[in-house]
Protein backbone atom coordinates (compact mmCIF):
# COMPACT_ATOMS: atom_id res chain seq x y z
CA UNK A 671 0.00 0.00 0.00
CA UNK A 672 1.15 3.51 -0.51
CA UNK A 673 1.88 5.92 2.29
CA UNK A 674 -1.41 7.85 1.94
CA UNK A 675 -3.53 4.73 2.31
CA UNK A 676 -1.41 3.56 5.25
CA UNK A 677 -1.75 6.84 7.11
CA UNK A 678 -5.48 6.97 6.33
CA UNK A 679 -5.87 3.51 7.89
CA UNK A 680 -3.80 4.48 10.92
CA UNK A 681 -5.90 7.63 11.31
CA UNK A 682 -9.11 5.62 11.02
CA UNK A 683 -7.92 3.11 13.64
CA UNK A 684 -6.90 5.89 16.00
CA UNK A 685 -10.14 7.84 15.53
CA UNK A 686 -12.46 4.84 15.76
CA UNK A 687 -10.49 3.42 18.67
CA UNK A 688 -10.62 6.78 20.37
CA UNK A 689 -14.38 7.00 19.91
CA UNK A 690 -14.68 3.49 21.28
CA UNK A 691 -12.65 4.36 24.35
CA UNK A 692 -14.60 7.59 24.72
CA UNK A 693 -17.93 5.77 24.55
CA UNK A 694 -16.77 3.16 27.03
CA UNK A 695 -15.42 5.86 29.32
CA UNK A 696 -18.56 7.96 29.20
CA UNK A 697 -20.67 4.83 29.68
CA UNK A 698 -18.84 3.83 32.82
CA UNK A 699 -18.63 7.30 34.25
CA UNK A 700 -21.96 8.88 33.36
CA UNK A 701 -24.17 5.85 34.01
CA UNK A 702 -23.27 4.80 37.53
CA UNK A 703 -25.45 2.17 39.08
CA UNK A 704 -26.73 3.92 42.22
CA UNK A 705 -23.68 3.63 44.39
CA UNK A 706 -24.28 2.42 47.95
CA UNK A 707 -23.55 4.98 50.64
CA UNK A 708 -20.24 4.21 52.23
CA UNK A 709 -18.91 4.74 55.69
CA UNK A 710 -20.82 4.53 58.94
CA UNK A 711 -24.24 6.02 59.51
CA UNK A 712 -24.39 8.10 62.67
CA UNK A 713 -27.49 8.35 64.84
CA UNK A 714 -27.47 10.24 68.11
CA UNK A 715 -30.37 9.95 70.52
CA UNK A 716 -30.85 12.15 73.57
CA UNK A 717 -32.92 11.27 76.63
CA UNK A 718 -34.15 14.23 78.66
CA UNK A 719 -35.88 13.50 81.99
CA UNK A 720 -38.36 16.29 82.61
CA UNK A 721 -40.55 17.03 79.65
CA UNK A 722 -44.02 18.43 80.39
CA UNK A 723 -46.43 15.59 79.71
CA UNK A 724 -49.65 16.99 78.30
CA UNK A 725 -51.43 13.84 77.21
CA UNK A 726 -52.99 12.88 80.52
CA UNK A 727 -54.53 15.78 82.43
CA UNK A 728 -55.28 13.49 85.38
CA UNK A 729 -51.63 13.15 86.20
CA UNK A 730 -49.54 16.26 85.89
CA UNK A 731 -46.04 15.00 85.46
CA UNK A 732 -42.85 15.61 83.74
CA UNK A 733 -41.92 12.57 81.74
CA UNK A 734 -38.68 11.30 80.21
CA UNK A 735 -38.41 11.22 76.45
CA UNK A 736 -36.08 10.13 73.70
CA UNK A 737 -35.22 12.62 70.98
CA UNK A 738 -33.21 12.45 67.77
CA UNK A 739 -30.29 14.88 67.78
CA UNK A 740 -30.62 16.48 64.36
CA UNK A 741 -27.78 17.80 62.24
CA UNK A 742 -28.44 21.39 63.29
CA UNK A 743 -28.22 20.41 66.99
CA UNK A 744 -31.95 20.57 67.54
CA UNK A 745 -33.96 17.81 69.16
CA UNK A 746 -36.46 16.13 66.88
CA UNK A 747 -39.19 13.62 67.66
CA UNK A 748 -38.04 10.02 67.92
CA UNK A 749 -41.45 8.76 66.79
CA UNK A 750 -40.00 7.41 63.56
CA UNK A 751 -36.34 6.49 63.24
CA UNK A 752 -35.02 5.63 59.78
CA UNK A 753 -31.87 3.50 59.59
CA UNK A 754 -29.97 2.01 56.65
CA UNK A 755 -29.72 -1.73 56.09
CA UNK A 756 -26.37 -3.44 55.48
CA UNK A 757 -24.35 -0.52 56.75
CA UNK A 758 -22.46 0.14 59.94
CA UNK A 759 -24.56 2.23 62.31
CA UNK A 760 -22.82 4.19 65.04
CA UNK A 761 -25.48 4.79 67.67
CA UNK A 762 -24.84 7.26 70.46
CA UNK A 763 -27.33 7.66 73.31
CA UNK A 764 -26.85 10.65 75.60
CA UNK A 765 -28.86 9.99 78.76
CA UNK A 766 -29.53 12.99 80.99
CA UNK A 767 -31.83 11.04 83.31
CA UNK A 768 -30.84 9.59 86.70
CA UNK A 769 -31.69 6.81 89.08
CA UNK A 770 -31.54 3.02 89.16
CA UNK A 771 -34.51 0.77 88.48
CA UNK A 772 -35.69 -2.40 90.22
CA UNK A 773 -37.98 -3.39 87.35
CA UNK A 774 -37.13 -4.17 83.77
CA UNK A 775 -39.35 -5.97 81.34
CA UNK A 776 -42.79 -6.23 79.90
CA UNK A 777 -44.72 -5.76 83.13
CA UNK A 778 -44.21 -3.58 86.14
CA UNK A 779 -43.47 -6.56 88.33
CA UNK A 780 -41.15 -8.49 86.09
CA UNK A 781 -37.47 -8.57 86.79
CA UNK A 782 -36.42 -10.31 83.64
CA UNK A 783 -32.75 -9.90 82.97
CA UNK A 784 -32.92 -10.12 79.19
CA UNK A 785 -33.24 -6.34 78.92
CA UNK A 786 -30.13 -5.85 81.02
CA UNK A 787 -28.11 -7.56 78.28
CA UNK A 788 -26.60 -5.82 75.29
CA UNK A 789 -28.11 -7.50 72.24
CA UNK A 790 -27.61 -7.07 68.51
CA UNK A 791 -24.48 -4.92 68.56
CA UNK A 792 -21.01 -5.58 67.20
CA UNK A 793 -19.29 -7.80 69.75
CA UNK A 794 -22.43 -7.86 71.88
CA UNK A 795 -21.16 -4.84 73.78
CA UNK A 796 -21.82 -1.17 74.35
CA UNK A 797 -19.36 1.50 75.45
CA UNK A 798 -20.37 3.66 78.38
CA UNK A 799 -18.67 7.04 78.71
CA UNK A 800 -18.64 9.11 81.89
CA UNK A 801 -20.18 6.21 83.68
CA UNK A 802 -21.60 7.34 86.99
CA UNK A 803 -22.57 5.78 90.25
CA UNK A 804 -25.28 7.08 92.59
CA UNK A 805 -24.37 8.22 96.09
CA UNK A 806 -27.86 7.30 97.21
CA UNK A 807 -30.99 6.17 95.50
CA UNK A 808 -32.23 9.70 94.92
CA UNK A 809 -29.04 11.72 94.91
CA UNK A 810 -27.19 13.10 91.95
CA UNK A 811 -24.78 10.75 90.28
CA UNK A 812 -21.07 11.22 90.58
CA UNK A 813 -18.67 10.47 87.79
CA UNK A 814 -16.28 7.69 88.63
CA UNK A 815 -14.71 6.85 85.30
CA UNK A 816 -13.52 8.80 82.32
CA UNK A 817 -12.54 5.86 80.15
CA UNK A 818 -15.38 4.00 78.48
CA UNK A 819 -16.65 0.91 80.20
CA UNK A 820 -17.19 -2.02 77.85
CA UNK A 821 -20.47 -3.57 78.87
CA UNK A 822 -22.24 -6.73 77.74
CA UNK A 823 -24.68 -6.91 80.64
CA UNK A 824 -25.60 -4.60 83.49
CA UNK A 825 -25.79 -6.39 86.79
CA UNK A 826 -27.93 -5.81 89.83
CA UNK A 827 -26.53 -2.88 91.73
CA UNK A 828 -24.22 -4.19 94.43
CA UNK A 829 -24.73 -3.72 98.17
CA UNK A 830 -28.29 -2.53 97.88
CA UNK A 831 -31.73 -3.42 96.64
CA UNK A 832 -32.03 -0.37 94.43
CA UNK A 833 -31.96 -2.35 91.24
CA UNK A 834 -29.97 -2.03 88.05
CA UNK A 835 -27.87 0.92 86.94
CA UNK A 836 -30.22 1.33 84.02
CA UNK A 837 -32.51 4.29 83.47
CA UNK A 838 -33.79 3.33 80.01
CA UNK A 839 -33.26 0.84 77.22
CA UNK A 840 -33.30 1.39 73.49
CA UNK A 841 -34.80 -1.85 72.25
CA UNK A 842 -35.78 -2.74 68.69
CA UNK A 843 -38.28 -5.57 68.51
CA UNK A 844 -39.79 -7.51 65.64
CA UNK A 845 -42.95 -9.45 66.54
CA UNK A 846 -41.70 -9.99 70.07
CA UNK A 847 -38.17 -10.90 69.01
CA UNK A 848 -35.45 -8.64 70.36
CA UNK A 849 -33.24 -7.43 67.52
CA UNK A 850 -31.34 -4.81 69.49
CA UNK A 851 -31.18 -4.01 73.21
CA UNK A 852 -29.03 -1.21 74.53
CA UNK A 853 -29.41 -0.31 78.21
CA UNK A 854 -28.44 3.24 79.16
CA UNK A 855 -27.43 4.78 82.44
CA UNK A 856 -28.25 8.26 83.67
CA UNK A 857 -25.62 10.91 83.16
CA UNK A 858 -23.73 8.67 80.77
CA UNK A 859 -23.23 8.51 77.06
CA UNK A 860 -23.56 5.07 75.53
CA UNK A 861 -22.02 4.15 72.20
CA UNK A 862 -22.79 1.03 70.19
CA UNK A 863 -21.97 -0.24 66.72
CA UNK A 864 -24.54 -2.32 64.90
CA UNK A 865 -25.73 -3.61 61.56
CA UNK A 866 -29.35 -4.11 60.59
CA UNK A 867 -29.47 -6.61 57.77
CA UNK A 868 -33.20 -6.99 57.25
CA UNK A 869 -35.31 -4.21 55.82
CA UNK A 870 -38.70 -3.59 57.35
CA UNK A 871 -40.65 -1.64 59.90
CA UNK A 872 -40.03 -2.48 63.53
CA UNK A 873 -40.96 -1.14 66.94
CA UNK A 874 -38.58 0.51 69.34
CA UNK A 875 -39.45 0.56 73.01
CA UNK A 876 -37.84 1.38 76.35
CA UNK A 877 -38.23 -1.57 78.74
CA UNK A 878 -37.62 0.26 81.99
CA UNK A 879 -41.09 1.22 83.24
CA UNK A 880 -40.29 4.93 83.39
CA UNK A 881 -43.77 6.30 82.70
CA UNK A 882 -46.44 7.64 85.04
CA UNK A 883 -45.78 5.77 88.26
CA UNK A 884 -49.42 5.97 89.38
CA UNK A 885 -50.67 4.08 86.37
CA UNK A 886 -49.90 0.47 85.51
CA UNK A 887 -46.66 0.39 87.44
CA UNK A 888 -44.96 2.90 85.21
CA UNK A 889 -46.08 1.27 81.98
CA UNK A 890 -48.04 4.33 80.93
CA UNK A 891 -47.44 7.95 80.02
CA UNK A 892 -44.11 8.20 78.25
CA UNK A 893 -43.83 4.42 77.98
CA UNK A 894 -46.88 4.17 75.77
CA UNK A 895 -46.62 7.50 73.96
CA UNK A 896 -45.16 7.39 70.46
CA UNK A 897 -42.01 9.49 70.22
CA UNK A 898 -41.34 9.39 73.97
CA UNK A 899 -40.39 5.84 75.01
CA UNK A 900 -41.66 3.99 71.95
CA UNK A 901 -41.91 4.45 68.21
CA UNK A 902 -41.09 2.84 64.91
CA UNK A 903 -37.78 1.99 63.28
CA UNK A 904 -37.80 1.80 59.50
CA UNK A 905 -34.83 -0.08 58.04
CA UNK A 906 -34.36 0.48 54.31
Ligand SMILES: [Cu+2]
Pocket residue numbers: 734837838839876877878879880899
Ligand atom coordinates in the same frame (compact mmCIF):
# COMPACT_ATOMS: atom_id res chain seq x y z
CU1 LIG B 1 -37.58 4.75 79.53
